[in-house]
Amino acid sequence: xxxxxxxxxxxxxxxRWKIGLAILCGCLAPVLFPPVHMGILYYFWEDFHRSxxxxxxxxxxxxxxxxxxxxxxxxxxxxxxxxxxxxxxxxWVLTVVSMxxxxxxxxxxxLLALQGQLRYSMLILFLSSVFAHYYSWWAYVNYWNDDYxxxxxxxxxxxATELFSTIFVIHLxxxxxxxxxxxALCIIGIALIHVLAGGWDQFIENVVRGEGYSHQVxxxxxxxxxxxxHVCLPLGELRRNHVKxxxxxxxxxxINFEVPxxxxxxx
Numbered sequence: 208x209x210x211x212x213x214x215x216x217x218x219x220x221x222x223r224w225k226i227g228l229a230i231l232c233g234c235l236a237p238v239l240f241p242p243v244h245m246g247i248l249y250y251f252w253e254d255f256h257r258s259x260x261x262x263x264x265x266x267x268x269x270x271x272x273x274x275x276x277x278x279x280x281x282x283x284x285x286x287x288x289x290x291x292x293x294x295x296x297x298x299w300v301l302t303v304v305s306m307x308x309x310x311x312x313x314x315x316x317x318l319l320a321l322q323g324q325l326r327y328s329m330l331i332l333f334l335s336s337v338f339a340h341y342y343s344w345w346a347y348v349n350y351w352n353d354d355y356x357x358x359x360x361x362x363x364x365x366x367a368t369e370l371f372s373t374i375f376v377i378h379l380x381x382x383x384x385x386x387x388x389x390x391a392l393c394i395i396g397i398a399l400i401h402v403l404a405g406g407w408d409q410f411i412e413n414v415v416r417g418e419g420y421s422h423q424v425x426x427x428x429x430x431x432x433x434x435x436x437h438v439c440l441p442l443g444e445l446r447r448n449h450v451k452x453x454x455x456x457x458x459x460x461x462i463n464f465e466v467p468x469x470x471x472x473x474x
Contacts, residue, residue: 225321233314237306240341251422259284294351305344309337316380328440329380332394335433336376339369342426365401372397372437379444386448391441398437405430 221229249256261284271279272291282288289295316333319325343366350356372394379386410427413419419427 221318221322225318228321229314229317232317233310233312236313237309240309244341244345294354297351298348301344301347305340309340312377315377319380324382326380326382326386326444328444329376332376332433332437332440333373333380335436336369336373338429339365339433340373342429343369365404368397368400386441386444388445391445394441395438398434401434402431402438405434 264284265281266283266285266288267281268290269282269285269288270290270292271282273289274282312333316325316330320330343362346358346362347366350359350362375390375394378384379390405427409419409423410431413423413427414431
């Protein structure tokens with residue numbers, strides 16, 4: 208308390224410019240991801256895409272509900288069509304929740320970095336897992352959009368376990384949160400399951416044997432490399448903690464070492 212009985216400012220609290228920069232970075236992530244995604248898709252499918260005649264094309268599968276009285280029946284060209292269905296609601300809710308989660312994670316990690324409290328090995332793990340989370344979001348958008356559910360539970364397993372792992376990664380991103388064996392093994396165990404399941408599923412066929420298309424190879428590498436990082440980096444953190452604790456124990460024993468006095472030397 209100061210002389211006016213007001214609480215003093217906590218010097219450890221982030222400054223306004225740091226908070227503003229963290230918010231800006233958090234906003235940029237969900238803004239930039241879709242354009243990058245579309246650019247990558249366009250790169251791979253540019254030679255196969257079909258030109259659209261905007262003046263004569265029509266869409267008879269659109270219910271035109273959101274247009275109200277302005278348009279009904281067979282519609283002309285639109286950049287975006289969406290029907291007023293329960294699946295559209297699910298896609299919207301999933302997208303909003305995913306974007307908010309991405310914003311909060313990026314904002315939090317940026318703030319930790321600006322305050323010098325970020326464990327950078329966990330930042331690497333988070334960045335490497337973004338592709339897997341984005342892929343899961345895109346997969347479920349397409350499942351609901353196409354009414355295609357044969358791969359639903361297969362994808363759900365990877366999505367749920369990836370989310371569980373990322374929760375631990377975000378928690379351990381703060382340097383004050385100790386990397387315990389239990390927390391690290393949760394991340395490592397999930398990554399090993401993904402490595403084994405992914406290798407059995409598609410990685411060996413598409414990448415090792417070279418039977419996959421270029422986009423399939425990149426996709427599988429985008430899954431496998433982060434999983435390997437999720438095995439190696441937590442192991443490195445555990446080893447670093449073990450060495451640090453060992454040095455601390457040796458230092459404490461050295462400080463507590465009693466040098467014998469003169470009376471101890473008299474026989």
